[in-house]
Amino acid sequence: xxxLESLNEISAPAGWRAxxxxxxxxxxxxxxxxxxxxxxxxTAAVLCLLATTVAxxxxxxxxxxxxxxxxxxxxxxxxxxxxxxxxxTAVGVAAPNEEQPSLETFLHDSxxxxxxxxxxxxxxxxTVHSRQEWHLTRCVSSEGPLWERRAESLEGWQKRQFAxxxxxxxxxAEPETITAALPGExxxxxxVPWGSRLELIRNxxxxxxxxxxxxxxxxxxxxxxxxxxxxxxxxVDWGGVFVPVGAYDEALxxxxxxxxxxxxxxxxxxxxxxxxxxxxxxxxxxxxxTTEETAQFVGEICYTVHS
Amino acid sequence: MFxxxxxxxxxxxxxxxxxxxxxxxRWGDMVTRILLIRCREPRDAEDCFQxxxxxxxxxxxxxxxxxxxxxxLIRTAINEAADLNRRCWRRRVTLCGELPVEWAASLSQDTxxxxxAIRSLSPPLRDVLYLHCYxxxxxxxxxxxxxxxxxxxxxxxxxxxxxxxxALKEEL
Numbered sequence: 001x002x003x004l005e006s007l008n009e010i011s012a013p014a015g016w017r018a019x020x021x022x023x024x025x026x027x028x029x030x031x032x033x034x035x036x037x038x039x040x041x042x043t044a045a046v047l048c049l050l051a052t053t054v055a056x057x058x059x060x061x062x063x064x065x066x067x068x069x070x071x072x073x074x075x076x077x078x079x080x081x082x083x084x085x086x087x088x089t090a091v092g093v094a095a096p097n098e099e100q101p102s103l104e105t106f107l108h109d110s111x112x113x114x115x116x117x118x119x120x121x122x123x124x125x126x127t128v129h130s131r132q133e134w135h136l137t138r139c140v141s142s143e144g145p146l147w148e149r150r151a152e153s154l155e156g157w158q159k160r161q162f163a164x165x166x167x168x169x170x171x172x173a174e175p176e177t178i179t180a181a182l183p184g185e186x187x188x189x190x191x192v193p194w195g196s197r198l199e200l201i202r203n204x205x206x207x208x209x210x211x212x213x214x215x216x217x218x219x220x221x222x223x224x225x226x227x228x229x230x231x232x233x234x235x236v237d238w239g240g241v242f243v244p245v246g247a248y249d250e251a252l253x254x255x256x257x258x259x260x261x262x263x264x265x266x267x268x269x270x271x272x273x274x275x276x277x278x279x280x281x282x283x284x285x286x287x288x289x290t291t292e293e294t295a296q297f298v299g300e301i302c303y304t305v306h307s
Numbered sequence: 308m309f310x311x312x313x314x315x316x317x318x319x320x321x322x323x324x325x326x327x328x329x330x331x332x333r334w335g336d337m338v339t340r341i342l343l344i345r346c347r348e349p350r351d352a353e354d355c356f357q358x359x360x361x362x363x364x365x366x367x368x369x370x371x372x373x374x375x376x377x378x379x380l381i382r383t384a385i386n387e388a389a390d391l392n393r394r395c396w397r398r399r400v401t402l403c404g405e406l407p408v409e410w411a412a413s414l415s416q417d418t419x420x421x422x423x424a425i426r427s428l429s430p431p432l433r434d435v436l437y438l439h440c441y442x443x444x445x446x447x448x449x450x451x452x453x454x455x456x457x458x459x460x461x462x463x464x465x466x467x468x469x470x471x472x473x474a475l476k477e478e479l
Contacts, residue, residue: 012331023357
């Protein structure tokens, strides 16, 4: 008997099947009033679009979530989005994400990351990137204010990961490639220790394929702010996400002094801010900050890729 | 009515509701197995599971037959799991072999041991092992599904078997 036959025991939970079956209904049934898909589905819709991306089709322009006030406006926005993409477009309608991590979760993850920084590198191996499988990892440094480890694929791609004691240290990682304006303290909050991270991925020719970074701030009591930045060398169609104003307490746009436009939403004590372009995305999330404070915060944080 | 209108008007939609539900019924367990040996946590696997079938729902690719769809689902499930790890900074901590308690509780000890041994392998080794030794795909078929050369499949298979033999202390 093939030992692997015991995998037969594994089956899809009934709930998974039911939820998957319901995807069809969510596509073809008319919403009663306001259609709100759960956050996971929004993510799924966006992921779906990644598979049908036509590189460069969007040029350099905002791909921010679109604020809509009623179903008629939503319909028009979806039609416009669909005709622009020229391909089948899965869309998502935003809803407050109640599954966002708390400061406590973030601190736990940060502690886990730093505690295992060298061990993971020694494990040698299963850090994953969708474009490559990373086989060779090694810790470059695990002392001082900026740590680094690297992973390489058999195809010659390379990934550099950095964890920094504070955000300003990220500018020392690879300043010829990426720099960032990152405040030290802001709105009564300080950077979360070891909450600043950066990752750079280069292909076998040494060309930058992508970069991502995260910074987090908190007053270590209730107020928390985190921002994730990503850069993709190849233009990406991130898909259509629509924000019905009725789903949030507030939904507004904010233009930063440097021209970047953010869509900011708030629900209860939580706020979100997004700025999406074909090559760059900023996604911020905050607890205990007003929309004005979140707007100011994201306006002060700006990454520049020198490629 | 916009969802209904958009869905029905979409040109190139190639799957019917019946086919979609049949795919979930027929291949849902297979997708789950792939995700279980690929994902760190059950909630990740669940998200990936939904994403795989959402992609099937919106896929414009016509499938020649059910085997073609099966291969597509395998590839999509593998990509979904890899993409998830890539996107989530929280997932920087690499997958360890130990199976989360909520998963392990529903399986026999033999299966838990096997799954944990597979999860301790690197993702490329897991994929070829699963496709060849469990799904019964030939080396050439596995190479085609994974988009890698046959020689790579063979070498990964050899390494995977060796590692798994050592982990399980038995022949496969």
